[in-house]
Amino acid sequence: MTELSRRLGTRDAVMVGLGAMLGAGVFASFAPAAHxxxxWLLLSLALAAAxxxxxxxxxxxxxxxxxxxxxxxVYGRERLGPFWGYLAGWTFVVGKTASCAAMALTFAAYAAPGFERPVAVAAVLGLTALNLFGVQRSVQVTYVIVVVVLAVLAAVAGSAAFHLHLSGFGGGLRPFGVLEGAGLLFFAFAGYARIATLGEEVRDPARTIPRxxxxxxxxxxVVYALVAFAVLAVLGxxxxxxxxxxLADAAPGWLGPVVRAGAAVASLGALLALILGVSxxxxxxxxxxxLPRALAAVDARSAVPRRAELAVGVLVAVLVATVNLRGAIGFSSFGVLLYYAIANAACISLTRSACTSARVIAxxxxxGCxxxxxxxxxxxxLIGGAVVAAGVPLFFASRRSR
Incomplete structure (x- = not known):
């Protein structure tokens, strides 16, 4: 079996995580969570963060x-058995494929209003082609994207500080609404999974990945909390x-075009990291x-799984033509929450011998998931449960064929 090359250090891995999270959270999920x-949006944010x-x-x-x-x-397979490992992989692939579609549509909505679907498809195919040249090249692009996005968000939060209306906070507490908002905002935090899925491509993973x-x-x-406070205080x-x-609506008029450009760049960064993780x-x-064994091939020259990345790119391009943004966020959150539920169950089995803090956290x-x-x-x-259930017979069919 050909293995991937360990080329990424701690800083590279951090940038992959930041690129995956920032685009998804700030520009795509605050509005549906506020609905x-x-x-009580900030309370939902705190629950999602916890x-x-x-x-x-x-x-x-x-x-x-x-x-x-x-x-x-891998964790579910090693700690809980093949079925739970497969279920984790299935929920991740389908959930994050929906995330890819959401990020592509977000990019197109900011970059080319009125031409969202063709532009989104072009973005997916372009970033898939970039990934084929190697993970190091993709990380270099992510560095630039993260710096641009952080600068835009700092400008939004800073300008909003002069137009705050604190009456927009609080109101009638709806516990179920707060939980629903937290579930939608979880979509914004799921990008750190990209770091773990690159475990075969980081140097000294036992030290690098946790850091x-x-x-x-x-x-x-920190960034989400500052921006959410500013936007909620300005808009209500x-x-x-x-x-x-x-974010564009909360910013002063002169800053609006800059915010839209930053949103487009951030969405591209998230999409780039998502394609890496799913592949x-x-x-x-x-x-x-x-999955078909042909997808396990690793290119000898670039040290990337080219066939897997091409398959993901084509599937996301098809989804972009058929889904809407809000539906993609909700479906993605459902799949990824189940994915992390299995991760926590696997960690519980890892700490079974003692009642440690890690066991309590797991x-x-x-x-929570x-x-x-x-x-x-x-x-x-409903849709997420149906898709997850549809994956179960595929597992047993694969077992029989093997």
């Missing part, structure tokens, strides 16, 4: 123990919930025969 949580922290801690421990491509697909996950998640949480919950581009999980599943993460998944919009739960 559910109202003036669950993400538990998941990140469990994922980092498991990635240090099993430094291979595939993330929770990179912790750093990227902390940076993103009703305007925020109804806005198609809340690596597909690679791991193909190695075990749960138990809290498992409970299941709770948020069940409180998502009912359409997302």
């Amino acid at each position: 559910a949580a109202g003036g 669950v993400a922290y538990c998941n990140a801690t469990s994922s980092a421990r498991l990635a240090a123990r099993y430094p291979q491509s595939g993330g929770t697909y 990179a996950v912790a750093i990227s998640l902390t940076v993103v949480l 919950p009703a305007r925020l919930a109804a806005s198609a581009s809340p 690596r999980t597909g690679l791991a599943m193909a190695r075990d025969g749960y 138990c809290a993460g498992l409970a 299941l709770l948020l998944a069940c409180t998502l919009p009912w359409r997302s739960v």
Whole structure:
């Protein structure tokens, strides 16, 4: 079996995580979350961050123990058995494929209003081609994207500080709405999974992956909290919930075009990292025969799984032509929450011998993932449950063929 090349250090891995999270969270999920949580958006953000922290801690421990491509697909397989590993891989691939479509559509909505679908398809195909030249080239592009996005977000938060209306916070507390908002905002934190799925391509993974996950998640949480506070205070919950581009609406007129350009760049960064992560999980599943074995091939020159990346790119391009943004976010959140529920269960088995803090965190993460998944919009739960169930017979069919 040909292995991937270990070329990424801690800084590279942090940038992959930041590139995956920043585009998804700030520009795509605040509005639907505000529609559910109202003036309690920051509470939803705190709950989503708490669950993400538990998941990140469990994922980092498991990635240090099993430094291979595939993330929770590998952890579930090694700790819980083949079926749970397969289910984790299945939910990740379908959930994150929906995330890719959401990011492509977000990019196109900011970059080319009125021509969203063809531009989104072109973006998917272009970034897929970039990934074929090697993971190091993709990370170099992500560095530029992250710097641009952070500068834009700092400008938005700074300018909004002069136009705050604190009456937009609070109001009638709707516990179910807060939980639904947290589930939708979890979409914004799921990017650190990209670091774990690149476990076979980082140097000294036992040290690099936990550090990179912790750093990227902390940076993103601080950025999200500042931006969410500013946008909610300027627009109020009703305007925020109804806005198609809340950061641009919250910024002064002169800054609007800059915000739109930053949103487009951020979405491209998230899409780039998402394609990397989905293709690596597909690679791991193909190695075990749960996906066509042809997808397990690694190119000798570029050291990337070219066939897996091409397959992901084509599938996402097809989805872009058929889905809408809000539906893609809800469905993606459902799949990824189940994915992390399996990660936490695997970590519980890793710490079974003692009642350690890691075990407590993993138990809290498992409970939080299941709770948020069940409180998502009912359409997302229904469609997500049907897709997950559809993957079960594929597992047993693959076992029989093997």
